[in-house]
Amino acid sequence: MIRPWVFEFFPELKDGDGQAVSRYFGRYLDLWKRDEELGFEGIFFSEHHFGGSFSPSPNLLIAAIAARTSRIRLGVMALVVPYYTPARIMEEIGMLDHLSGGRLEIGTGIGVPQELARLNISMDQARALAAEATEILDAALDVGVVSYQGKHFRYDKLPLVPRPAQVPHPPKWTTVVSTDSARKSARRRSKICTGFNPTEQIKTLFDAYRSEAEASGFRVGADHLALRRRVVVARSDAEAQDLTGSVKERYKQFVAQDTRIKLAPVPDAPKQQGDFVVSDDEFIAGTPEHVAETIIDQCRRTGAGHFLAVLHWGAGLDEVTAAHELFGREVIPALRKADVERPHASVHQ
Secondary structure, three states, X not given: OOEEEEEEOOEOOOOOOHHHHHHHHHHHHHHXXXXXXXXXXXXXXXXXXXXXXXXXXXHHHHHHHHOOOOOOEEEEOOEEHHHOOHHHHHHHHHHHHHHOOOOEEEEEEOOOHHHHHOOOOOHHHHHHHHHHHHHHHHHHHHHOEEEEEOOOXXXXXEEOOOOOOOOOOOOEEEEOOOHHHHHHHXXXXXXXXXXXXXHHHHHHHHHHHHHHHHHOOOOOOHHHEEEEEEEEEOOOHHHHHHHHHHHHHHHXXXXXXXXXXXXXXXXXXXXXXXXXXXXXXXXXXXXXHHHHHHHHHHHHHHOOOEEEEEEOXXXXXXXXXXXXXXXXXXXXXXXXXXXXXXXXXXXXX
């Protein structure tokens, strides 16, 4: 079975007064409630700052939608750890797991360079802050009390109050773009999610995770791996391709400021540490049948048991709502019937 999730960017409404923005929030809350009825496994909110998205504090969105739903899982992919103190993160996790009735998923990440730079935080600083914060978070989830002496944070017998509703704690997730980060995630027993790269490269990344998990005595399977892609679904291939052109153009403008990201094809482009390529595999478009077949193929090739759909990225709310309906009614049933536990062998092996 492939578990289907919404990956929610929550795009900024750029034209509108305060009342229009409030109505916009209300319509999105109605959409996320409808996602539960359509059979989505859960919603992962993203975190972005200073424009482009209305999700600078996604934990607030989780609290709001938790009160309107009863089954759908809720999380952030990923909470940008350098913006917070570890103490705040761990306490909010405890609260949100109770407010959601034990439906919380914990996703952590380092952040986007241009957004961090607005607060004079370099990527090196962000990595250092995130490394200490995740150690503290893991300790809090494991034992409930943290004593820690680091460069950035120092705590003496700091209790996690309240303890999460889920036992031993909500599932942990980490966004990764390299085999090194995948291996680190396996050592801290976190599930992982990735996208951007070609499917075969993602299989290599997942293989590194599986190998490190085995060496660490951590038993993992398809349920520990998530593939995230941008999806356009329509009644005809022609309509889907037309809408995809708009999605790609909006995305190209959005990532232009992120020097880590290269759009494929980029022949002979120099690569720096931390660079990654947005491949053609990142965009899945077509009829519901074609979309389902492509998702199942990529999940089988990588061994991913979760699929995070970024539906009609950056489009207007009416288009996005129609896409959720079509995906929910005609794609989700096929994904839930698919068997992906054993990935197909790589052509390079």
